[in-house]
Amino acid sequence: MNLFESLRQQGVDPQLLDGITQFRNTYLPEADDRIPEVRFTYYGKEVWEKAIAGILGGNHLLLSGPKATGKNVLSENLATLFGRPLWTISLNVNTDAASLIGSDTFKGGEVTLKKGPVYACGEAGGFGVFDEINMAKNEALSVVHSALDYRRILDVSGYGKLKLHPATRFIGTMNHGYIGTRDLNEALVSRFMVIHMPTITxxxxxxxxxxxxxxxxxxxxxxxxxxxxxxxxxxxxxxxxxxxxxxxxxxxxxxxxxxxxxxxxxxxxxxxxxxxxxxxxxxxxxxxxxxxxxxxxxxxxxx
Structure with missing residues (x-):
């Protein structure tokens, strides 16, 4: 059973499903090999409708909830459903700005940018998952703030600006209570539409x-x-x-x-x-x- 059929059986609003088709026809993927295959399907009509409406409305999503509520499964399903390449970006204590945007490297005798996952995602119009976003340190969060900004521009020092592809969406996931987590500040949360993930029925x-x-x-x-x-x-x-x-x-x-x-x-x-x-x-x-x-x-x- 494909995802569209699963969503129909779950009773998701047909208008939202039509919106997905229009989105896919408007934005053809440029990195097909990164579109995830469906291993598990997320079940939950209300959450699906919120997530789909958020994506179609041009918003980024923050999925908050305890373990085993399907945050990563839903993120992968959304990338597959919308036909977008997926980058999963772990925001652990060692993640810094260079590992997200990119760093200098030598190629053909010249210094060029080795693109990080946030840059690559924004350029290709992908879906980027900021996994465990409430574990990120301040340097990484500064990049996250820029990626989520309404101007949709990444300023890359020494390489100018990258205008994010219009299909680009970022999805944050967070689980309260893990060691090393902290509360997100209001400025960051305001850049997301938030979905509280319920425990599975x-x-x-x-x-x-x-x-x-x-x-x-x-x-x-x-x-x-x-x-x-x-x-x-x-x-x-x-x-x-x-x-x-x-x-x-x-x-x-x-x-x-x-x-x-x-x-x-x-x-x-x-x-x-x-x-x-x-x-x-x-x-x-x-x-x-x-x-x-x-x-x-x-x-x-x-x-």
Whole structure:
């Protein structure tokens, strides 16, 4: 199922879908190899409509929410949906202005600009994801401020100005509570349209498991309940967010399909991602309430 069909089934406003088609016809991609393939589909009609309207309105987006709410999946889906090349830009403590815009390099006996991801994205009309934007230090944030400015111009010292391609959009993602994060100032937040990413619903989680696994209906429901139960414990501060890993759950189910015992697969994908023995025990307790020790692959999957 392609993304357009998925959005139609989710009930996204047809006028917004028509807007996407017009956008794609107006701005043909210049770096097709960077348009991401769909690995996972984001589910959530309201969030989709906000994000699509924001992009069509010429805005940049800030996706804020706890772990496993689909911030990066939605970002990749948006790039695919709009047919735009994607640059994912990690804003860690070592990221500086040169690593974002570019730096001097020798080519053909001349000093030229080795383009950084923000410059390359702005030139090609791509979608740039500022991942964990609330971990960036001030030098990197100065570049982010310029990239998001309404004038849509990047001033590159020694190389003049770059006028951003009209299709360029930037998407910030942030998760409160990680070590090293901080609050964003008002001037930066004002450059974004903000979407608070809700925790995944049981219905949408079941849709993902149905799409990505061969689990039978009973165990689609049980694995969904398991994930939501440990997520609730994390939101209530009973455990950390380390075990709240939807990709880990899907990968663990894949390991079960190829023959790894169920407990071992779940340890690799979920339980052993926390290194605290007490926390792991709490997650194992939730697992034990939903799954029997005697379960085999034949019980879990369609023939």
């Amino acid at each position: 049981k219905e949408n989680l079941e849709l993902i498991l149905k799409e990505k696994t061969r689990l039978n209906d009973e165990y689609i429901q049980r694995f969904s309940q398991f994930f939501l139960d440990i997520e609730k414990k994390s939101l209530n501060a009973e455990i950390s967010s380390k075990a709240i890993d939807l990709r880990g759950l899907l990968n663990a189910i894949g390991l079960m399909e190829v023959g790894l015992p169920m407990v071992s697969a779940m340890e690799m994908g979920i339980m052993d991602k926390t290194f605290d023995s007490y926390e792991k025990e709490l997650v194992m307790d939730v697992y034990a309430t939903l799954f029997s020790k005697s379960l085999t692959a034949q019980d879990l999957f369609h023939a």
